[in-house]
Amino acid sequence: MDIRVENLCKNYGLQKAVDNVSFSVKNGEILGFLGPNGAGKTTTMKIITCFMAPSSGEVSIGDYSIYRNPKEIKRHIGYLPEHNPLYHEMPVIEYLGFAAALQGVPPSNIASRVREMVRLTGLDKEKHKIIGELSKGYRQRVGLAQALIHDPEILILDEPTTGLDPNQIVEIRELIRHIGAQKTVLLSTHILPEVEQTCDRIIIINDGRIVANGSPEELRRQSSGKEVSRVTIEDASQQAIFEALQAIHSIGLIEPIRDQNKFIIESKLGESSRRAIFDMCKKNDWVLTEMSPIEKDLEDVFRNVTIQ
Amino acid sequence: MKNIWILTKKELTTFFDSFTAYILMLIFLGFSGFFTWLYGNGDVFFTNQASIRPFFGICYWTLFFFIPAITMRMFAEEKKTGTLEFLLSKPITNRELVLGKFLACILLVAITLLFSLPYYFAVSWLGPVDHGSVICGYIGLMLLASAYTGIGLFCSSVTNNQIVAFLLALVIGIFFHLLFGLLANSVSGIIAQLFYSLDVFRHFDSVSRGVLDTKDIIYFISVTLLGLFGCEYILAKRNVND
DSSP states (O other): OOEEEEEEEEEETTEEEEEEEEEEEOTTOEEEEEOSTTSSHHHHHHHHTTSSOOSEEEEEETTEETTTOHHHHHHHEEEEOTTOOOOTTSBHHHHHHHHHHHTTOOHHHHHHHHHHHHHHTTOGGGTTSBGGGSOHHHHHHHHHHHHHTTOOSEEEEESTTTTOOHHHHHHHHHHHHHHHTTSEEEEEESOHHHHHHHOSEEEEEETTEEEEEEOHHHHHHHHHOSOEEEEEEESSOHHHHHHHHHTOTTEEEEEEETTTTEEEEEEOTTOOOHHHHHHHHHHHTOEEEEEEEOOOOHHHHHHHHHOO | OHHHHHHHHHHHHHHHHSSHHHHHHHHHHHHHHIIIIISSTTSHHHHTSSOOHHHHHHHHHHHHHHHHHHHHHHHHHHHHHSHHHHHHTSSOOHHHHHHHHHHHHHHHHHHHHHTTHHHHHHHHHHSOOOHHHHHHHHHHHHHHHHHHHHHHHHHHHTOSOHHHHHHHHHHHHHIIIIIHHHHHHHSOHHHHHHHHHHOHHHHHHHHHTTOOOHHHHHHHHHHHHHHHHHHHHHHHGGGSOO
16 A cells, blocks of 8 residues: 655644645655654654644545545554553553554454564563553564554554664664565654665655655765765875876866875766776876775755755 | 444553552542441431432532542543554544543443442341332432533543643533532523523432433433533544644
8 A cells, every 4th residue: 555645734823834745655665754853744644644634635545535534544554653652551462452452453363463463573571561661662662563463554653763772773673674575664763874774765854845855875866966085095195196186187176185195086067087096096006095985974965955 | 332342441441450440439439438327417327217318419429529530531641641642543533432431431430339239238128218219319320420421521631631630520510510500599580590400400309319300311411412522522623733
Protein backbone atom coordinates (compact mmCIF):
# COMPACT_ATOMS: atom_id res chain seq x y z
CA MET A 1 0.00 0.00 0.00
CA ASP A 2 1.23 3.46 -0.72
CA ILE A 3 0.62 6.77 0.99
CA ARG A 4 -0.33 9.82 -1.05
CA VAL A 5 -0.46 13.25 0.54
CA GLU A 6 -1.88 16.03 -1.59
CA ASN A 7 -1.83 19.75 -0.80
CA LEU A 8 -2.09 19.12 2.89
CA CYS A 9 -2.62 22.19 5.11
CA LYS A 10 -3.11 22.45 8.83
CA ASN A 11 -3.51 25.69 10.72
CA TYR A 12 -3.36 26.21 14.45
CA GLY A 13 -5.13 29.50 14.76
CA LEU A 14 -3.09 31.84 12.60
CA GLN A 15 -0.01 29.66 12.59
CA LYS A 16 0.46 27.40 9.60
CA ALA A 17 1.82 24.15 10.95
CA VAL A 18 1.64 22.37 7.60
CA ASP A 19 1.53 24.44 4.47
CA ASN A 20 0.55 22.80 1.21
CA VAL A 21 2.58 19.64 1.58
CA SER A 22 2.40 16.96 -1.11
CA PHE A 23 4.39 13.76 -1.33
CA SER A 24 3.94 10.05 -1.71
CA VAL A 25 5.50 6.96 -0.24
CA LYS A 26 5.61 3.90 -2.44
CA ASN A 27 5.05 0.36 -1.36
CA GLY A 28 8.13 -1.10 0.31
CA GLU A 29 9.88 2.23 0.65
CA ILE A 30 11.35 3.69 3.82
CA LEU A 31 10.86 7.44 3.76
CA GLY A 32 12.65 9.68 6.21
CA PHE A 33 10.87 12.76 7.32
CA LEU A 34 13.44 15.26 8.37
CA GLY A 35 13.20 18.72 9.81
CA PRO A 36 13.99 20.93 12.76
CA ASN A 37 11.74 20.78 15.80
CA GLY A 38 8.36 22.31 15.14
CA ALA A 39 8.61 21.97 11.37
CA GLY A 40 5.33 20.10 11.03
CA LYS A 41 6.51 16.50 10.95
CA THR A 42 4.40 15.32 13.86
CA THR A 43 1.33 17.19 12.67
CA THR A 44 1.58 15.57 9.25
CA MET A 45 1.88 12.16 10.84
CA LYS A 46 -1.06 12.76 13.13
CA ILE A 47 -3.14 13.63 10.10
CA ILE A 48 -2.06 10.54 8.18
CA THR A 49 -2.99 8.33 11.13
CA CYS A 50 -6.43 9.97 11.33
CA PHE A 51 -5.84 11.28 14.82
CA MET A 52 -6.25 14.83 13.57
CA ALA A 53 -8.23 16.33 10.75
CA PRO A 54 -6.40 18.58 8.27
CA SER A 55 -7.57 22.11 7.50
CA SER A 56 -7.53 21.21 3.83
CA GLY A 57 -5.97 18.72 1.46
CA GLU A 58 -6.24 14.99 1.07
CA VAL A 59 -4.40 11.95 2.30
CA SER A 60 -5.11 8.60 0.75
CA ILE A 61 -3.72 5.23 1.61
CA GLY A 62 -4.24 2.69 -1.11
CA ASP A 63 -7.81 3.43 -2.15
CA TYR A 64 -8.86 4.75 1.23
CA SER A 65 -9.30 8.39 2.12
CA ILE A 66 -8.85 9.84 5.61
CA TYR A 67 -12.24 11.52 5.27
CA ARG A 68 -14.30 8.57 4.16
CA ASN A 69 -12.52 5.50 5.51
CA PRO A 70 -10.65 6.39 8.72
CA LYS A 71 -11.39 3.01 10.25
CA GLU A 72 -9.87 1.07 7.36
CA ILE A 73 -6.85 3.34 7.29
CA LYS A 74 -6.24 2.92 11.00
CA ARG A 75 -6.47 -0.83 10.55
CA HIS A 76 -3.65 -0.79 8.00
CA ILE A 77 -1.37 1.53 9.92
CA GLY A 78 0.96 0.77 12.76
CA TYR A 79 1.73 4.00 14.56
CA LEU A 80 4.33 4.88 17.14
CA PRO A 81 3.41 8.37 18.35
CA GLU A 82 5.96 10.93 19.49
CA HIS A 83 7.00 10.45 23.15
CA ASN A 84 5.65 6.90 22.90
CA PRO A 85 2.62 7.11 25.22
CA LEU A 86 2.09 3.92 27.22
CA TYR A 87 -0.04 2.80 30.14
CA HIS A 88 2.61 2.71 32.80
CA GLU A 89 0.53 0.66 35.21
CA MET A 90 -0.05 -2.18 32.74
CA PRO A 91 2.13 -5.27 32.37
CA VAL A 92 3.83 -5.57 28.98
CA ILE A 93 1.96 -8.68 27.86
CA GLU A 94 -1.40 -7.30 28.88
CA TYR A 95 -0.74 -4.02 27.10
CA LEU A 96 0.24 -5.74 23.87
CA GLY A 97 -2.84 -7.93 24.13
CA PHE A 98 -4.99 -4.83 24.56
CA ALA A 99 -3.39 -3.16 21.52
CA ALA A 100 -3.93 -6.32 19.48
CA ALA A 101 -7.60 -6.57 20.48
CA LEU A 102 -8.17 -2.91 19.58
CA GLN A 103 -6.54 -3.46 16.21
CA GLY A 104 -9.00 -6.25 15.52
CA VAL A 105 -6.64 -9.22 15.79
CA PRO A 106 -8.92 -12.25 16.28
CA PRO A 107 -8.89 -13.36 19.95
CA SER A 108 -7.49 -16.77 19.05
CA ASN A 109 -4.43 -15.18 17.43
CA ILE A 110 -3.69 -12.57 20.07
CA ALA A 111 -1.51 -14.74 22.29
CA SER A 112 0.65 -15.93 19.40
CA ARG A 113 0.98 -12.43 17.91
CA VAL A 114 2.03 -11.04 21.29
CA ARG A 115 4.57 -13.82 21.67
CA GLU A 116 5.95 -13.13 18.22
CA MET A 117 6.29 -9.39 18.86
CA VAL A 118 7.98 -10.00 22.20
CA ARG A 119 10.52 -12.18 20.42
CA LEU A 120 11.00 -9.79 17.51
CA THR A 121 11.60 -6.74 19.68
CA GLY A 122 13.75 -8.59 22.21
CA LEU A 123 11.44 -8.09 25.17
CA ASP A 124 11.61 -11.64 26.38
CA LYS A 125 13.29 -10.92 29.71
CA GLU A 126 11.01 -7.98 30.49
CA LYS A 127 7.67 -9.32 29.35
CA HIS A 128 6.19 -9.87 32.80
CA LYS A 129 7.17 -6.46 34.16
CA ILE A 130 4.91 -3.48 34.46
CA ILE A 131 5.66 -0.94 31.73
CA GLY A 132 6.45 1.76 34.29
CA GLU A 133 9.36 -0.35 35.55
CA LEU A 134 11.04 -0.61 32.17
CA SER A 135 13.97 1.49 31.03
CA LYS A 136 13.46 3.94 28.21
CA GLY A 137 14.96 1.65 25.60
CA TYR A 138 12.64 -1.19 26.51
CA ARG A 139 9.64 1.11 26.57
CA GLN A 140 10.51 2.15 23.05
CA ARG A 141 10.51 -1.50 22.06
CA VAL A 142 7.12 -1.95 23.65
CA GLY A 143 5.89 0.99 21.59
CA LEU A 144 7.31 -0.56 18.46
CA ALA A 145 5.84 -3.96 19.30
CA GLN A 146 2.46 -2.29 19.79
CA ALA A 147 2.71 -0.64 16.38
CA LEU A 148 3.58 -3.93 14.70
CA ILE A 149 1.15 -6.15 16.56
CA HIS A 150 -1.41 -6.48 13.75
CA ASP A 151 1.22 -6.87 11.02
CA PRO A 152 0.31 -3.55 9.36
CA GLU A 153 1.27 -2.78 5.78
CA ILE A 154 2.19 0.76 6.71
CA LEU A 155 4.36 1.80 9.59
CA ILE A 156 4.47 5.37 10.85
CA LEU A 157 7.13 6.09 13.43
CA ASP A 158 7.49 9.50 15.02
CA GLU A 159 11.05 9.87 16.26
CA PRO A 160 11.51 6.20 17.10
CA THR A 161 15.03 6.55 18.48
CA THR A 162 14.89 9.62 20.71
CA GLY A 163 16.32 9.12 24.15
CA LEU A 164 17.99 5.82 23.40
CA ASP A 165 21.66 5.04 23.96
CA PRO A 166 23.87 4.41 20.92
CA ASN A 167 23.59 0.61 21.14
CA GLN A 168 19.85 0.73 21.38
CA ILE A 169 19.68 3.18 18.49
CA VAL A 170 21.60 0.75 16.30
CA GLU A 171 19.32 -2.10 17.35
CA ILE A 172 16.12 -0.19 16.73
CA ARG A 173 17.44 1.00 13.35
CA GLU A 174 18.28 -2.52 12.36
CA LEU A 175 14.85 -3.63 13.44
CA ILE A 176 13.24 -0.91 11.32
CA ARG A 177 15.37 -1.85 8.31
CA HIS A 178 14.48 -5.48 8.78
CA ILE A 179 10.77 -4.80 9.10
CA GLY A 180 10.82 -2.15 6.42
CA ALA A 181 11.87 -4.63 3.78
CA GLN A 182 8.25 -5.68 3.30
CA LYS A 183 6.38 -2.63 4.51
CA THR A 184 5.86 1.00 3.67
CA VAL A 185 7.58 3.01 6.37
CA LEU A 186 7.41 6.71 7.14
CA LEU A 187 9.70 7.74 9.95
CA SER A 188 10.49 11.16 11.30
CA THR A 189 13.64 12.25 12.99
CA HIS A 190 15.95 15.17 13.41
CA ILE A 191 18.99 12.95 13.65
CA LEU A 192 20.73 13.00 10.30
CA PRO A 193 22.85 9.86 10.32
CA GLU A 194 19.68 7.99 11.11
CA VAL A 195 17.99 8.76 7.82
CA GLU A 196 21.17 8.12 5.89
CA GLN A 197 21.40 4.65 7.32
CA THR A 198 17.79 3.62 7.31
CA CYS A 199 15.93 5.49 4.61
CA ASP A 200 15.61 5.04 0.87
CA ARG A 201 14.38 8.55 0.41
CA ILE A 202 14.35 11.76 2.43
CA ILE A 203 11.95 14.62 2.62
CA ILE A 204 13.16 17.70 4.44
CA ILE A 205 10.42 19.88 5.82
CA ASN A 206 10.80 23.33 7.31
CA ASP A 207 8.16 25.74 8.53
CA GLY A 208 5.45 23.42 7.26
CA ARG A 209 6.84 23.25 3.71
CA ILE A 210 8.82 20.63 1.86
CA VAL A 211 12.21 22.09 1.05
CA ALA A 212 13.98 19.03 -0.31
CA ASN A 213 12.97 15.62 -1.55
CA GLY A 214 15.20 12.82 -2.84
CA SER A 215 17.53 9.97 -1.99
CA PRO A 216 20.42 10.80 0.36
CA GLU A 217 22.84 10.72 -2.61
CA GLU A 218 20.68 12.97 -4.74
CA LEU A 219 20.35 15.54 -2.02
CA ARG A 220 24.06 15.56 -1.44
CA ARG A 221 24.75 16.02 -5.13
CA GLN A 222 22.16 18.76 -5.45
CA SER A 223 23.63 20.82 -2.69
CA SER A 224 27.33 20.47 -3.49
CA GLY A 225 27.24 20.59 -7.29
CA LYS A 226 30.97 21.00 -7.66
CA GLU A 227 33.56 18.30 -7.27
CA VAL A 228 35.82 18.92 -4.31
CA SER A 229 38.89 16.80 -3.53
CA ARG A 230 41.78 16.81 -1.14
CA VAL A 231 45.12 16.15 -2.83
CA THR A 232 48.57 15.49 -1.44
CA ILE A 233 51.53 15.50 -3.80
CA GLU A 234 55.14 14.79 -2.82
CA ASP A 235 58.60 15.26 -4.31
CA ALA A 236 58.20 18.92 -5.20
CA SER A 237 57.90 22.31 -3.52
CA GLN A 238 54.52 23.63 -2.70
CA GLN A 239 55.08 26.57 -5.01
CA ALA A 240 55.88 24.38 -7.99
CA ILE A 241 52.84 22.21 -7.47
CA PHE A 242 50.63 25.20 -7.01
CA GLU A 243 51.72 26.69 -10.31
CA ALA A 244 51.28 23.40 -12.12
CA LEU A 245 47.80 23.06 -10.71
CA GLN A 246 46.89 26.53 -11.84
CA ALA A 247 47.70 25.49 -15.37
CA ILE A 248 44.88 22.94 -15.35
CA HIS A 249 41.89 24.67 -16.82
CA SER A 250 39.18 22.54 -15.17
CA ILE A 251 40.23 23.63 -11.68
CA GLY A 252 38.28 26.49 -10.24
CA LEU A 253 39.80 27.04 -6.84
CA ILE A 254 43.00 25.83 -5.17
CA GLU A 255 43.42 26.15 -1.46
CA PRO A 256 46.82 25.11 -0.10
CA ILE A 257 46.86 23.73 3.40
CA ARG A 258 49.64 25.40 5.40
CA ASP A 259 53.17 24.30 4.55
CA GLN A 260 52.42 20.71 3.67
CA ASN A 261 51.94 19.76 0.07
CA LYS A 262 48.23 19.42 0.60
CA PHE A 263 45.54 21.18 -1.35
CA ILE A 264 41.78 21.42 -1.37
CA ILE A 265 40.82 21.61 -4.99
CA GLU A 266 37.43 22.64 -6.23
CA SER A 267 36.66 22.00 -9.88
CA LYS A 268 34.59 24.23 -12.06
CA LEU A 269 30.88 23.45 -12.12
CA GLY A 270 30.12 20.26 -13.99
CA GLU A 271 33.77 19.37 -14.64
CA SER A 272 36.13 16.84 -13.14
CA SER A 273 39.80 17.60 -12.67
CA ARG A 274 40.98 14.37 -11.04
CA ARG A 275 42.31 12.84 -14.24
CA ALA A 276 44.18 16.00 -15.15
CA ILE A 277 45.81 16.14 -11.73
CA PHE A 278 46.95 12.55 -12.07
CA ASP A 279 48.36 13.21 -15.57
CA MET A 280 50.20 16.25 -14.26
CA CYS A 281 51.86 14.19 -11.54
CA LYS A 282 52.84 11.49 -14.00
CA LYS A 283 54.36 14.02 -16.38
CA ASN A 284 56.40 15.73 -13.66
CA ASP A 285 57.30 12.48 -11.93
CA TRP A 286 55.69 13.55 -8.69
CA VAL A 287 54.09 11.11 -6.30
CA LEU A 288 50.42 11.45 -5.70
CA THR A 289 49.89 10.13 -2.17
CA GLU A 290 46.35 11.24 -1.58
CA MET A 291 43.38 12.16 -3.66
CA SER A 292 40.12 11.87 -1.76
CA PRO A 293 36.77 13.28 -2.70
CA ILE A 294 35.18 15.54 -0.13
CA GLU A 295 31.48 15.04 -0.08
CA LYS A 296 29.18 17.43 1.56
CA ASP A 297 27.34 15.43 4.11
CA LEU A 298 23.65 15.62 4.79
CA GLU A 299 24.27 17.86 7.71
CA ASP A 300 25.28 20.62 5.29
CA VAL A 301 22.34 19.89 3.05
CA PHE A 302 20.05 20.11 6.02
CA ARG A 303 21.51 23.40 7.17
CA ASN A 304 21.42 24.85 3.67
CA VAL A 305 17.75 24.18 3.16
CA THR A 306 16.45 24.89 6.63
CA ILE A 307 18.28 28.11 7.46
CA GLN A 308 17.36 30.94 5.21
CA MET B 1 -19.82 -3.53 20.18
CA LYS B 2 -16.76 -5.74 20.50
CA ASN B 3 -14.53 -2.68 20.78
CA ILE B 4 -16.65 -1.24 23.57
CA TRP B 5 -16.23 -4.41 25.57
CA ILE B 6 -12.45 -4.49 24.95
CA LEU B 7 -12.20 -0.94 26.32
CA THR B 8 -14.48 -1.66 29.26
CA LYS B 9 -12.51 -4.73 30.20
CA LYS B 10 -9.26 -2.80 30.09
CA GLU B 11 -10.65 -0.01 32.29
CA LEU B 12 -11.98 -2.45 34.86
CA THR B 13 -8.68 -4.34 34.94
CA THR B 14 -6.84 -1.07 35.51
CA PHE B 15 -9.26 -0.18 38.28
CA PHE B 16 -8.79 -3.41 40.15
CA ASP B 17 -5.06 -3.68 39.47
CA SER B 18 -4.27 -0.27 40.82
CA PHE B 19 -6.18 -0.47 44.12
CA THR B 20 -8.10 2.71 43.27
CA ALA B 21 -11.22 0.62 42.98
CA TYR B 22 -10.72 -1.04 46.37
CA ILE B 23 -10.01 2.22 48.16
CA LEU B 24 -12.97 3.98 46.59
CA MET B 25 -15.28 1.06 47.32
CA LEU B 26 -14.07 0.87 50.88
CA ILE B 27 -14.70 4.58 51.45
CA PHE B 28 -18.09 4.42 49.78
CA LEU B 29 -19.29 1.38 51.69
CA GLY B 30 -17.74 2.66 54.92
CA PHE B 31 -19.54 5.98 54.75
CA SER B 32 -22.81 4.52 53.57
CA GLY B 33 -22.70 1.75 56.16
CA PHE B 34 -21.84 4.12 58.98
CA PHE B 35 -24.73 6.44 58.27
CA THR B 36 -27.12 3.60 57.54
CA TRP B 37 -26.48 1.58 60.69
CA LEU B 38 -24.71 3.62 63.30
CA TYR B 39 -25.32 7.33 63.00
CA GLY B 40 -28.08 8.47 65.38
CA ASN B 41 -31.26 9.91 63.94
CA GLY B 42 -31.95 8.71 60.43
CA ASP B 43 -30.38 5.28 60.59
CA VAL B 44 -32.21 2.03 60.05
CA PHE B 45 -32.95 1.44 63.76
CA PHE B 46 -34.22 4.98 64.26
CA THR B 47 -36.92 4.62 61.61
CA ASN B 48 -38.06 1.49 63.38
CA GLN B 49 -39.16 -0.18 60.15
CA ALA B 50 -37.78 -3.12 58.20
CA SER B 51 -36.72 -0.89 55.33
CA ILE B 52 -33.40 0.20 53.87
CA ARG B 53 -34.71 3.50 52.56
CA PRO B 54 -32.26 5.35 54.84
CA PHE B 55 -29.49 3.63 52.88
CA PHE B 56 -30.80 4.97 49.57
CA GLY B 57 -31.06 8.46 51.03
CA ILE B 58 -27.44 8.27 52.14
CA CYS B 59 -26.29 6.83 48.81
CA TYR B 60 -27.87 9.82 47.18
CA TRP B 61 -25.04 11.82 48.73
CA THR B 62 -22.19 9.32 48.77
CA LEU B 63 -22.65 8.52 45.06
CA PHE B 64 -22.53 12.22 44.36
CA PHE B 65 -18.89 12.24 45.52
CA PHE B 66 -18.03 8.65 44.60
CA ILE B 67 -18.79 8.93 40.89
CA PRO B 68 -16.68 12.00 40.04
CA ALA B 69 -13.84 10.25 41.83
CA ILE B 70 -14.19 7.35 39.40
CA THR B 71 -14.71 9.37 36.25
CA MET B 72 -12.13 12.09 36.82
CA ARG B 73 -9.17 10.16 35.44
CA MET B 74 -11.03 8.61 32.51
CA PHE B 75 -10.08 11.13 29.83
CA ALA B 76 -8.00 13.64 31.78
CA GLU B 77 -5.25 11.12 32.36
CA GLU B 78 -5.31 9.79 28.81
CA LYS B 79 -4.91 13.34 27.58
CA LYS B 80 -2.11 14.11 29.98
CA THR B 81 -0.02 11.03 29.23
CA GLY B 82 -0.80 11.10 25.51
CA THR B 83 -2.39 7.66 25.49
CA LEU B 84 -5.50 9.22 23.99
CA GLU B 85 -3.50 9.42 20.77
CA PHE B 86 -2.69 5.73 21.10
CA LEU B 87 -6.39 4.90 21.49
CA LEU B 88 -7.72 7.18 18.79
CA SER B 89 -5.23 6.06 16.17
CA LYS B 90 -6.64 2.56 16.59
CA PRO B 91 -9.65 1.55 14.50
CA ILE B 92 -12.26 2.55 17.07
CA THR B 93 -14.72 5.42 16.94
CA ASN B 94 -15.01 8.22 19.48
CA ARG B 95 -18.39 6.86 20.45
CA GLU B 96 -17.05 3.40 21.17
CA LEU B 97 -14.38 4.92 23.38
CA VAL B 98 -16.91 7.01 25.33
CA LEU B 99 -19.30 4.10 25.73
CA GLY B 100 -16.50 1.75 26.77
CA LYS B 101 -15.47 4.10 29.56
CA PHE B 102 -19.08 4.75 30.55
CA LEU B 103 -19.81 1.05 30.81
CA ALA B 104 -16.69 0.50 32.93
CA CYS B 105 -17.77 3.20 35.40
CA ILE B 106 -21.31 1.91 35.59
CA LEU B 107 -20.13 -1.65 36.16
CA LEU B 108 -17.84 -0.51 38.93
CA VAL B 109 -20.77 1.26 40.63
CA ALA B 110 -22.91 -1.84 40.16
CA ILE B 111 -20.22 -4.06 41.68
CA THR B 112 -19.90 -1.68 44.61
CA LEU B 113 -23.65 -1.65 45.16
CA LEU B 114 -23.65 -5.45 45.12
CA PHE B 115 -21.59 -5.29 48.29
CA SER B 116 -24.41 -3.39 49.98
CA LEU B 117 -26.78 -6.33 49.49
CA PRO B 118 -25.94 -7.71 52.96
CA TYR B 119 -27.73 -4.61 54.34
CA TYR B 120 -30.82 -5.78 52.57
CA PHE B 121 -30.43 -9.35 53.83
CA ALA B 122 -29.86 -8.09 57.38
CA VAL B 123 -32.97 -5.94 57.32
CA SER B 124 -35.09 -8.68 55.78
CA TRP B 125 -33.93 -10.91 58.64
CA LEU B 126 -35.11 -8.29 61.14
CA GLY B 127 -38.60 -7.98 59.72
CA PRO B 128 -40.80 -8.07 56.61
CA VAL B 129 -39.32 -5.98 53.80
CA ASP B 130 -41.09 -4.57 50.77
CA HIS B 131 -38.94 -6.28 48.14
CA GLY B 132 -40.40 -4.21 45.30
CA SER B 133 -39.33 -0.94 46.86
CA VAL B 134 -35.81 -2.28 47.47
CA ILE B 135 -35.49 -3.24 43.80
CA CYS B 136 -36.78 0.20 42.79
CA GLY B 137 -34.32 1.79 45.19
CA TYR B 138 -31.42 0.05 43.49
CA ILE B 139 -32.79 0.96 40.07
CA GLY B 140 -32.96 4.57 41.26
CA LEU B 141 -29.33 4.44 42.41
CA MET B 142 -28.19 3.03 39.08
CA LEU B 143 -30.10 5.70 37.16
CA LEU B 144 -28.58 8.36 39.38
CA ALA B 145 -25.14 6.82 38.86
CA SER B 146 -25.54 6.82 35.09
CA ALA B 147 -26.54 10.51 35.04
CA TYR B 148 -23.56 11.54 37.16
CA THR B 149 -21.22 9.30 35.18
CA GLY B 150 -22.33 11.15 32.04
CA ILE B 151 -21.57 14.49 33.68
CA GLY B 152 -18.31 13.19 35.14
CA LEU B 153 -17.03 11.83 31.83
CA PHE B 154 -17.84 15.08 30.11
CA CYS B 155 -15.89 17.02 32.75
CA SER B 156 -12.98 14.64 32.41
CA SER B 157 -12.88 15.14 28.65
CA VAL B 158 -12.57 18.93 28.78
CA THR B 159 -9.37 19.05 30.83
CA ASN B 160 -6.16 17.13 31.28
CA ASN B 161 -6.09 17.67 35.02
CA GLN B 162 -7.88 15.11 37.16
CA ILE B 163 -8.51 17.47 40.06
CA VAL B 164 -10.09 20.02 37.75
CA ALA B 165 -12.24 17.25 36.28
CA PHE B 166 -13.32 16.15 39.76
CA LEU B 167 -14.21 19.64 40.95
CA LEU B 168 -15.95 20.56 37.72
CA ALA B 169 -18.08 17.43 37.96
CA LEU B 170 -19.05 18.41 41.51
CA VAL B 171 -19.86 21.98 40.45
CA ILE B 172 -22.08 20.85 37.59
CA GLY B 173 -23.45 18.00 39.70
CA ILE B 174 -24.44 20.23 42.63
CA PHE B 175 -26.82 22.16 40.38
CA PHE B 176 -28.76 19.04 39.58
CA HIS B 177 -28.25 17.60 43.02
CA LEU B 178 -29.35 20.53 45.14
CA LEU B 179 -29.40 23.97 43.61
CA PHE B 180 -32.14 23.49 41.00
CA GLY B 181 -34.39 22.27 43.80
CA LEU B 182 -33.60 25.27 45.98
CA LEU B 183 -33.95 27.70 43.08
CA ALA B 184 -37.33 26.24 42.20
CA ASN B 185 -38.56 27.20 45.65
CA SER B 186 -37.36 30.78 45.42
CA VAL B 187 -38.81 31.69 42.03
CA SER B 188 -42.24 31.17 40.58
CA GLY B 189 -44.01 30.48 37.32
CA ILE B 190 -42.59 28.68 34.38
CA ILE B 191 -38.98 29.07 35.53
CA ALA B 192 -39.80 27.39 38.80
CA GLN B 193 -41.35 24.55 36.85
CA LEU B 194 -38.24 24.25 34.73
CA PHE B 195 -35.92 24.15 37.74
CA TYR B 196 -38.25 21.78 39.47
CA SER B 197 -38.16 19.34 36.59
CA LEU B 198 -34.35 19.53 36.43
CA ASP B 199 -33.93 18.68 40.09
CA VAL B 200 -32.44 15.21 40.50
CA PHE B 201 -33.80 14.66 43.98
CA ARG B 202 -37.43 14.79 42.93
CA HIS B 203 -36.87 12.15 40.23
CA PHE B 204 -34.67 10.00 42.42
CA ASP B 205 -37.10 10.19 45.32
CA SER B 206 -40.07 9.04 43.30
CA VAL B 207 -38.14 6.12 41.79
CA SER B 208 -36.69 5.02 45.13
CA ARG B 209 -40.14 5.16 46.71
CA GLY B 210 -41.15 2.50 44.25
CA VAL B 211 -42.84 4.58 41.57
CA LEU B 212 -41.25 3.73 38.24
CA ASP B 213 -42.48 6.59 36.07
CA THR B 214 -41.25 6.83 32.48
CA LYS B 215 -40.82 10.59 33.00
CA ASP B 216 -38.16 9.97 35.64
CA ILE B 217 -36.43 7.33 33.59
CA ILE B 218 -36.39 9.61 30.56
CA TYR B 219 -34.96 12.36 32.73
CA PHE B 220 -32.02 10.28 33.92
CA ILE B 221 -31.34 8.88 30.47
CA SER B 222 -31.42 12.39 28.98
CA VAL B 223 -28.86 13.72 31.44
CA THR B 224 -26.66 10.69 30.76
CA LEU B 225 -26.88 11.08 27.00
CA LEU B 226 -26.23 14.81 27.20
CA GLY B 227 -23.03 14.13 29.10
CA LEU B 228 -21.92 11.39 26.71
CA PHE B 229 -22.68 13.39 23.58
CA GLY B 230 -20.81 16.34 25.07
CA CYS B 231 -17.89 14.05 25.69
CA GLU B 232 -17.96 12.70 22.16
CA TYR B 233 -18.15 16.22 20.78
CA ILE B 234 -15.09 17.28 22.77
CA LEU B 235 -13.16 14.25 21.49
CA ALA B 236 -14.16 15.00 17.89
CA LYS B 237 -12.95 18.56 18.35
CA ARG B 238 -9.45 17.43 19.30
CA ASN B 239 -7.90 18.66 16.08
CA VAL B 240 -7.65 22.13 17.57
CA ASN B 241 -4.54 22.97 19.62
CA ASP B 242 -3.68 20.47 22.25
